[in-house]
Amino acid sequence: MKTTQKSPEAGSSPPVKQLLDEPETVTSIGTGYRSLYNVTCLSDEEIWTSGNDNLMKLFxxxxxxxxxxSITTKSGNWTYSIAVTKSGDLVYxxxxxxxxxxxxxxxxxxxIRLQNWGPRGVCSTSSGDLLVIMVSDDKQSKVARYxxxxxxxxxxxxxxxxxxxxSGGYxxxxxxxxxxxxxxxDSEAKAxxxxxxxxxxxxxYTGHTPAPKNKPISPQGITTDSQSHILTADYSNECVHIIDQDGQFLRYIDCGLSRPWGLCTDTNDNLFVAQRYIKKVTKIKYLQ
Structure with a gap:
């Protein structure tokens, strides 16, 4: 892992919360997809999900x-990524x-309609912009702000x-x-x-040793919290990595997760994990 300069916080600092010694599973719900991929928080109680069909479901x-x-996509295709805007609208x-x-x-x-590029992940920023990571027809990658x-x-x-x-369509x-x-x-870069x-x-950030299953990191969904922690789902090690805003490893959330993919956090810093094959979203408390 390689880190560079410190980055200052934007705006006022939130109350300091400590990591729990042992993360606690609060609840889980089934979603009904054949494979579940994404989860994003609409509120502290309501979550949007998407999987391997053309439905986006609110639970x-x-x-x-x-x-x-349930909302059906306009094209009838699967969604690759979902997010909620500042005004509470769903983006996919x-x-x-x-x-x-x-x-x-x-x-x-x-x-947005792209030419010669395919959109992957999307998020809504604090300013109301959209960030889209995309891959070109010749497999280059970039982030664009809209x-x-x-x-x-x-x-x-x-x-x-x-x-x-x-590079590549990963x-x-x-x-x-x-x-x-x-x-x-970036799953292909394992970083x-x-x-x-x-x-x-x-x-x-390229992972931490030892990993729960001693495999290279396979990062999928990514989210952050009020403490500026960065959390990423590790599909291969079936856990979530928590790192600080400067890339230092803090801990794993390793509590019986199965093929975690999508992640989001609510305003109380509860973590929601979409687990691909068991098709469940699990709510986890990891901060005091």
């Missing part, structure tokens, strides 16, 4: 009859028709002109940290790549 994590609504990427779409009042609007339909920023190369992200997810760093899980708001490389 209440605390209700026995938890399914609240459609890799097959190279679009980024927003759901408002259960109606789907196309926000304000509405306007592309405001592209992040692709480091100061030496070398690609920041791996799994990539993205989130923004509290300090405005942009965090990308979490973090750049600052200007797109300058801060560090690459």
């Amino acid at each position: 209440n994590i605390n209700q026995e009859e938890s399914l609240l609504k 990427t459609d890799l097959d028709d190279t679009s980024v779409n927003i759901v408002k009042n259960e109606k789907i609007e196309e926000v 304000s509405g339909i306007i592309e405001k920023q592209t992040i692709q190369f480091d100061d030496k002109g070398k690609p920041l992200f791996s 799994i990539r997810h993205i989130t923004e940290n509290r300090n405005l760093d942009i965090c990308v899980s 979490v790549v973090v750049v600052n708001q200007a797109g300058k490389l801060r560090f690459r």
Whole structure:
């Protein structure tokens, strides 16, 4: 693991919370997909999910009859990634028709249509922009920042002109940290790549030894919390890595997870983990 300079916090600092000695599983719900991939928080109780079909489902994590609504994608394709905007609208990427779409009042609007690039992960930033990590037809990777339909920023190369992200059509997810760093899980590179708001490389996190199953990291979903921790799902080691905002390993969440994929946190720093094959979202408390 290689780290660079410190990054200051943006805005006022939240109350300091300590990591629990042992993370606690709060509850789990089934989702009904054949394979479950993504989860994102609408509120502290309501979560959007998506899997290997054309439905995006909204659940209440605390209700026995938890399914609240289902939305069918405009194209009929699977969603690659989902996120919730500051205003509470659902955003999803459609890799097959190279679009980024927003759901408002259960109606789907196309926000971005890409040419020669396929969108992977998407997130909504604190400023209301969208960050999209995408792969070109010739397998280059970049992050683009959008304000509405306007592309405001592209992040692709480091100061030496070398690609920041791996080539190939592999799994990539993205989130923004509290300090405005942009965090990308790059499964082909077996790394979490973090750049600052200007797109300058801060560090690459390549795992911690020993890992729960002694395998190289396979980062999938990625999220952050009020403490500016970065959390990424490790598909191969069936755990979640927690690192600080400067890339230092803090601990694993290793509590019987099965093929974790998507991650999100709510405003109380509860973690939600989408587990691919058992098709469940598990809520975990890991901070005091």
